[in-house]
Structure formats: C-alpha cells, structure tokens
Amino acid sequence: MGRLRVILGDQLSQTISCLTGCDKTRDTILMCEVWDEATYVAHHKKKIAFLFSAMRHFARDLRKAGYNIDYIQLDDAENSGSFRGEVNRAIARHAPEQIIVTHPGEYRVLQDVKNWQEAFGLPVEIHEDDRFLCSLDEFRNWAKDRTQLRMEFFYRDMRKKYGILLENGKPVGGQWNFDAQNRKPPKDGMGIPTPYQSRPDDITNDVLDLVEARFGSHFGDLQPFHFAVTRQQALNALDQFIDQRLAQFGDYQDAMVQNQPWMFHAHLAFYLNCGLLLPLECIKAAENAYYRGDVPLNAAEGFIRQILGWREFVRGIYWLKMPGYGDENYFNATAALPEFYWTAQTRMNCLRQCVQETRANAYAHHIQRLMVLGNFALLAGISPIAVNEWFLIVYADAYEWVEMPNVTGMVLFADGGYLASKPYAAGGGYINKMSDYCENCSFKVSKKNGPQACPFNYLYWDFLARNRAKLANNHRLGMMYKTYDRMGEDKKQAIADDSARFLKCLYP
Numbered sequence: 001m002g003r004l005r006v007i008l009g010d011q012l013s014q015t016i017s018c019l020t021g022c023d024k025t026r027d028t029i030l031m032c033e034v035w036d037e038a039t040y041v042a043h044h045k046k047k048i049a050f051l052f053s054a055m056r057h058f059a060r061d062l063r064k065a066g067y068n069i070d071y072i073q074l075d076d077a078e079n080s081g082s083f084r085g086e087v088n089r090a091i092a093r094h095a096p097e098q099i100i101v102t103h104p105g106e107y108r109v110l111q112d113v114k115n116w117q118e119a120f121g122l123p124v125e126i127h128e129d130d131r132f133l134c135s136l137d138e139f140r141n142w143a144k145d146r147t148q149l150r151m152e153f154f155y156r157d158m159r160k161k162y163g164i165l166l167e168n169g170k171p172v173g174g175q176w177n178f179d180a181q182n183r184k185p186p187k188d189g190m191g192i193p194t195p196y197q198s199r200p201d202d203i204t205n206d207v208l209d210l211v212e213a214r215f216g217s218h219f220g221d222l223q224p225f226h227f228a229v230t231r232q233q234a235l236n237a238l239d240q241f242i243d244q245r246l247a248q249f250g251d252y253q254d255a256m257v258q259n260q261p262w263m264f265h266a267h268l269a270f271y272l273n274c275g276l277l278l279p280l281e282c283i284k285a286a287e288n289a290y291y292r293g294d295v296p297l298n299a300a301e302g303f304i305r306q307i308l309g310w311r312e313f314v315r316g317i318y319w320l321k322m323p324g325y326g327d328e329n330y331f332n333a334t335a336a337l338p339e340f341y342w343t344a345q346t347r348m349n350c351l352r353q354c355v356q357e358t359r360a361n362a363y364a365h366h367i368q369r370l371m372v373l374g375n376f377a378l379l380a381g382i383s384p385i386a387v388n389e390w391f392l393i394v395y396a397d398a399y400e401w402v403e404m405p406n407v408t409g410m411v412l413f414a415d416g417g418y419l420a421s422k423p424y425a426a427g428g429g430y431i432n433k434m435s436d437y438c439e440n441c442s443f444k445v446s447k448k449n450g451p452q453a454c455p456f457n458y459l460y461w462d463f464l465a466r467n468r469a470k471l472a473n474n475h476r477l478g479m480m481y482k483t484y485d486r487m488g489e490d491k492k493q494a495i496a497d498d499s500a501r502f503l504k505c506l507y508p
C-alpha cells in the first residue's frame, strides 16, 4: 500500500507539490484524460490536442525518471469520463492508504476534490500550488484592508518580495512601470520573427487523430499543430522569445497588424498555465537579458509585470471572488454572443481578423482579446456568462482562474470595478491608431454616424449614455461625459438610432 498522487492536466511540472516526498517504490501517480474535462465547455480542438499531448509526454518523462505512472487515455475501454470515476477505479487497482493532490486551478474541480475524502473513505491531502509566486493566503492578507485592489501596488510588493529589477531596494531605472513607452503603433519593416514551432512526433500524431475523431465538431482548426508539448520544447520556446522578440515586446505590446497574429508577444501562457514552464524562470530570463544589455528596460519590465503582476493578481482575485464571480453583471448585459464570434463572418475587419486568427491558432494576443473582441462584447452588451464561455473555449491558454478575471473584471467591468478602475471601452479611433485593420474594412473609421460609420464609434457613446447612472461618478470617465454632454440633441439621437439599428441587424 502506497499513496495515490493525482496530477491534473494543468499540473505538468516535475516540481509539482503533490510529488514532494514521493516514494517511487510504493506510490502511484494517476493521470487521466477524461471526457468531462474535455467537454464541460467545448474547447478548441487545438487546446485539447495540446493538453493531451503535453500530458502524455509528461507521463513518459515521469516514467523515465522512475515514477510508477498509471495513465488513462481517453479511449481506454473502462474510462469513466470523470476525475472522480478515475480516482475511484485507481483506488480499486492500487488500494492506496492516502490520496495526494495539488490544489486545482479551478473552483469547480476543487469542490469535487474536497468531496473525495468522504466519497472514498480515504484521507485526501490537498497541497498548495507553490508554482504561483503569491500564495492564496498571502493575497488574501494583502487584499484584506484595501477598499480598492490595484495591480500596480500588488506588483510593486511582488518586485520587492522577489528582488526583481531592484537596486538598493529601489526600482531599476527610477520608476516601477514603463508602460507609457509601451504603446507604439505598428510601423512598416518591424521585422516580426517567425514564432517557435515544434514538429509533431508519434505521440502528438496519435493525439491529433484522436481529437479529430472525437472532437471534430468543436470550434477551431486542428492543423497545422506546432505547440511545444514537452518541458524541453517549452524551454526552447522561452529561449527563442528572449533572443528574438523580447527586445521589441515593450514597444509593440499594444500593436496589431493584419495577418500577424504573433507580433512580439511571448506565446508562453500555454506553457506557463499547464506547468511546462514556471513563472519565476521566465521572469529571471527576462531580467538577465536586461542586465546583459540585450533588451531595453521598458521591454523587460513590461514582460515581467505581466507575469509577476497581472498573472498573480488575477489569480488572487479569482479565488477571493469565487464562487459567483462569473455571475456578476454590473451593467445587466443580456445580449447573446453574435454568431460571428464563431464564423468570423462580419464586415468589421478587426473582428474578422481576430476571430479568424483565434480559430486558426487557439491564440490571440492581449490587445486583440481586450480592445477588439472584448471591447465589442462590452459595447454591445453581451451577457458575461456567454463572453466567459467563449473565451474559455477558444484559447489554448484558457483556464477559468485566469480567463474569468480578465473577462468579468478587465473586459466587461462586470464586477463594478473590483479589478479595473474603469471599463476598457474604446471607439474605432483606438483600433485605427494601434492597427492597420481599418484600411481593409468596409466601414469608415473616420465616420461617426450613418450606415458607413465604424460601429465602434457610435456603440462607444451609446454604451456610455446607456450606463450613465453606473459610470458618471467614475472620475476617469468625467471628460468623456463632458464631451457627450456638449453634443447636440441630433447627434445624440443619431448615436442611439445607429446603435439600435446595428444591434438589431446583429441578431437576425
């Protein structure tokens, strides 16, 4: 009798806490591909293939390292389809004295795990997920006496805690945040490097066949498939990012270019979120590149802030606000998700590009998610539940702990300002400044009203007008309400009429 140590699909790190103290001669590691996890939302085909392939490679590497692995594949004859069912079957096979698992990333899975002890009559130990840089207790303490939670202050504390980009306790370069330098529009000849690409091996090819056969109706293109699926490949992707993209990551962080889905972003969230990479090693790699003089400070600091700041901050908020965070709906938005989020069939070129790229790659970069796909959902009053579900389905890096705060808090302001100080709403002018999408659009970004006008232009003002009672006291929006109030009645009516006409056509 040994222990049963359960490793979930987003816990693919050899340093995962549930392996601490493992007796390789007696303990069994259980990993399972289960129907429930692959379908509780209908994940993008590439996301399922990525995770199953990464899980199978991880199990292989653990076996090589001498662990006793019990790996259940999706098509195994007796597969019960759920974590609970598979743990139950594994108990029958191995008769363990105890079950050990690392704290799951998602609330619904934690609730399930918490019931195992009673269900199976065995002690269950839930270890902290110490891959994160801020524990849940630490975040709770940090948040406890604050009326407003702001990422910037959390981030400074984390910089101090880990001594990142610090000189004698002060931030290198004299300021904590260089974001003001990180908003350059795209320019010709930026020389965007090709992204990391791995070649599928036999394990991946088997998984690709499985996903095509079993999840063929799910959203998204399965081929071509080039994700890293092993720790070594993920480390290669990190190296390639540091060498080839990081130097310009800061400058062009917010830029969007037609047919350039990858820009200078890292494309590492896939690997961070399933455990193939660890946050501190990515942060250190960027810090070292700065100290070597290979990349400017605005790039290194900007990248580090995303991981040490935003990533940890949103996770802390998720666990503070669950359960119920996904049901928050400050603006009472109830519209359905328009069909074009799946088909890409829309005359709005920015949205068409972002949906097409999402479908092809299970990836879109942050500004596409926030200022195009998310911004439209906010302005059009789409229900937070529908928007959350879409974002959880379509990206290969999406897990509820990180997706939900970004959607409910950052994009939709559905928590009334718990996470963000104001809604990230914007008209077409922003998209035009930061991209070349408008040049290829049948709407005119320069037009504010009428059938040819860019819909973002009037929807933006209509959103502000509709939600005045909830936003007028937000001091960051005061100027915009003053501008709106200076408009003539005809103009205000045109905004309301154009918005009503457009939204009616959206739902035939």
Ligand code: FAD
Pocket: 264, 265, 266, 267, 268, 269, 270, 272, 273, 303, 306, 307, 310, 311, 312, 314, 364, 365, 366, 367, 369, 370, 374, 391, 392, 395, 397, 398, 399, 402, 403, 406, 407, 410, 411
């Ligand atoms: P880069 O832009 O290169 O950033 C580097 C790293 O910083 C990322 O890999 C990621 O780990 C971290 N990071 C950056 N921004 C954020 C953020 N806002 N929150 C948390 N971590 C961040 N990120 C996810 O990992 N999973 C999601 O499901 C997810 N859903 C999102 C939904 C919306 C509506 C928005 C606006 C953002 C979402 N993000 C999500 C955050 C961010 O867009 C992605 O982390 C990023 O696009 C991943 O690509 P990258 O690895 O190239 O990141």
Ligand code: DLZ
Pocket: 007, 008, 009, 010, 011, 032, 033, 034, 035, 037, 038, 039, 043, 047, 048, 051, 104, 105, 106, 107, 109, 110, 399, 400
């Ligand atoms: C996302 C996902 C998918 C598609 N499939 C599995 C699976 O078959 N087995 C598994 O262990 N994990 C899977 N995952 C990731 C889990 O949903 C993830 O571990 C939980 O969200 C953690 O709370």
Ligand code: SF4
Pocket: 347, 348, 349, 350, 351, 427, 428, 429, 431, 432, 437, 438, 439, 441, 442, 443, 444, 445, 454, 455, 456
């Ligand atoms: Fe998008 Fe408006 Fe520009 Fe068209 S004109 S690409 S709808 S912002």
